[in-house]
Amino acid sequence: MVAILVRLKLSLLRNALRRSVWRTVGLILGLVYALGLVVVALVGLVALRWTSVAVTADATVVxxxxxxxxxxxxxxxxxGVDETLDPARFALLPVRARQIMPGLLVSGLVGxxxxxTxxxxxxLLVSWWRGPAPVLATVVAIPIGVVTCFLFSRAGTTTFAAVLSSRRFRDFAFVGLAGLGLLLGVGANLLGGLAGVGLDRWLAVLGDAATVAGWTPxxxxxxxPADVAEGRWLLAGVRLLLALGLVAALWLTWQHHLDKRLTEPLEALRGAGRMRAGHLVDRLYPATPAGAVAARTLRYWRRDPRYVAGIAGFLIGPVIVMVAQLANPDxxxxxxxxxxxxxxxxxxxxxxxxxxxxxxxxxxxATxxxxxxxxxxxxxxxxxxxxxPVLVVLTVLGLLLSGAWWVWPAVLAVSVTLTLVSLGVGSFVGTLWQWPAPPPGASPFQKGSSGGLPSLAAFGVTSGVSLLLAVPTIALVIGSSWVPGLDWLGLGLGLVIGGVVLWQGVVxxxxxxxxxxPEVLSSVSEH
Known part of the structure; x- marks a missing residue:
């Protein structure tokens, strides 16, 4: 079964590359980028071979x-996760999750x-080439560690996708987002505070971080390997048992959700047709074709886990920046x-x-x-x-918590301009590139085999052109630091530029x- 699934994965990848130049270019760019990171990492691991055991232990664990x-x-x-071999496609076959999981594991690492990884x-073998015991411990740790990486990805995304599929728990995703943003912001703040300290302080912080990281899953x-190299055999045995238990727990979690996808592939569609007439959503917009499209897509934002995950991804950047600055005394x-x-x-x-x-x-x-x-x-x-509403809340919080309430005209000018121009540019760019996204009801964290480069191109063009069009307003806002009133002029100019760009983008x-x-429908329906 393993060999069959690996061959199937490679065949699907080969056929996808033949159908599109975009996929070939994206694969090449991904391989080049990954190769560069691997070379840098291997150089660092080789360099650790000539450092002390303590430094090697701390650096490798972290x-x-x-x-x-x-x-x-x-x-x-x-x-997301690459589900070229989407488990739901095996639902009509007489297979269970435990039969295809080894094959999905191996094929998932073929990328x-x-x-x-x-x-x-x-x-890591080079770093711990310091005797038979550390080498043997490393040989044992490497396959367990690689499998743990993969299982964390699959078990985590399937579990979170299952949570998001329940409307009752969907809003809790934002609580997790805020917590993650807080942790990342505090971490960035701590690293920034260490920028000017000496090597001894860095090594001390590295040791503390390794101690904490070594007791996390x-x-x-x-x-x-670090415990074995330092002679802590009992501690090494305890951690090895914990690691094996973690692999078992992640494996069973993944198997549970995989079994559900194999036996209930259409579960997410139940009740999809139950919709009350005269719902509040229908009264938000005018009774026009544009209003109907708005009402339908607004329901997607509320009900579709893919959209909820997208909101989380957009919010994480501003949350991290705000937390990092507010948590730092400087x-x-x-x-x-x-x-x-x-x-x-x-x-x-x-x-x-x-x-x-x-x-x-x-x-x-189309029809x-x-x-x-x-x-x-x-x-x-x-x-x-x-x-x-999210923008209004974030803006008010940013002004109040930072204490810089006097810059609200400048913040308003930049916010309004960027919002209008980005909506206009996105409206136009969205008609140029499309790709097969994970279908409704699928995991919102699924990454298809064919959307990478078009998605990246759409994001890059949209963000780059939007920023370029907002430069006049941003320049006036910066100039308002020396010439009062330029921020209001920037707001007026931003309304004009943004309004024109939005109108042109829509038209x-x-x-x-x-x-x-027809071409758009074909591009989004390749699944």
Whole structure:
């Protein structure tokens, strides 16, 4: 079964590369980037061979614990997991989760991230080439550590996806987001405070971090070679048992959710058709095609776990910046006050990916004659409905907590300008690039095999052009530090520029959609 699934994964990847130049270029770029990181990591691990045992132990435990945590955090917030072999596709076959899990494990490591992790982990052998005992402990730890990385990613994303699929628990995701933002902000604040200290202080902090990391699930297995090298055999045995127990727990968690996907692949669709007429959502917007599109997409924002995960990803940046500045005694209040403008800048990226998230449901627009401009305007309305209140709350909190309330006209000028231009640019860019997103009801953390580079291009163009168009307003806001009143002029200019860009994005993007509905439908329906 393992060999069959690996061959299937490679065959699907090969066929996907043949169908699209985008996929080939994206794969090459990913491999080059991964190779660069692997080379840097291996050079560092080789250099540790000639340091003391204590320094090697502290550095390797912290680094590999961070690597393990990265598999989980980045899968949840950034990259998702590669489900080229989507388990739901095996639902009609007479197989159980325990039969295909070994194959999914091995095939999941057949990729740039998995191969890079294996290579970097093998470099740990060089660092601990200090005798038979540390080498043997490293040989035992490496496969357990690599499997733990993968299982953290799969068990974490499937568990969180199951939580998000329940509307009752969905809002708790934002509590977790705030906690994660707080931790990352405090960590960035601590690292910033160490920028000017000496080597001895850095080594002391590294030792403290290694002590903490070694007693977390992310660092249990990686601390085993360090314990053996330092003669702490009993402690090494305890951590090894904990690491094995963690692998078993993660394996059973993944198996539980995988069994549900194999036996109940359509569970998320139950009750999808129950919708009350005259709901509040239907009364928010006018009875026009644009209003209908807005009402439908607003329901997606509330009910679809993929959209909830997207909101979390957009919010994490401003939260981290605000927490880092407010927690640092030497932090800059103005940075915390302007942190919410990051969300204004990123709103356009949501518009750029909205068509892809609709998937094959877009055939309704193509066959019923919905004008492209109505589609663009409706999505703008729903996006503003979702992010508008969040922006207001974040802006007020940033101004109050930072104490820099006097810069509110400047913050308002930058926020309004970035919001309008990013919505306009995103409305147009979203009509140029589409890709097959995870289908409704699937894990919001699933990464398809074909959306990488188009998604990256849409994000890069949207954010870059939006920032460029907002430069006049930003320049006036900066100038208001010396010439009072320029911030109000920047607000007026931003309203004009943003209004024109938004109008052009809706109109011209709609015209592109009117010409490309068949191509768009084909691009989002490749699954």
């Amino acid at each position: 680094a590999f614990a961070a690597l393990t945590a990265g598999w989980l955090v980045l899968s949840l917030l950034v990259f 740039s991230t998995g191969v890079a 294996v290579l970097v982990s093998l470099g 992310f660092g249990w297995v990686w601390a085993v 932090g800059e209040p103005l940075v915390a006050a302007f942190a919410p403008t990051l969300l204004c800048w990123l709103i356009g990226a949501s518009m750029a990916q909205d068509l892809s998230y609709d998937g094959s449901a877009l055939w309704l627009h 019923t004659g919905v004008r492209g401009a109505a589609d663009r305007l409706g999505r703008v309305l729903s996006t503003v409905t979702v992010f508008g 011209r993007g709609g015209a592109v959609l009117d010409r490309r509905w």
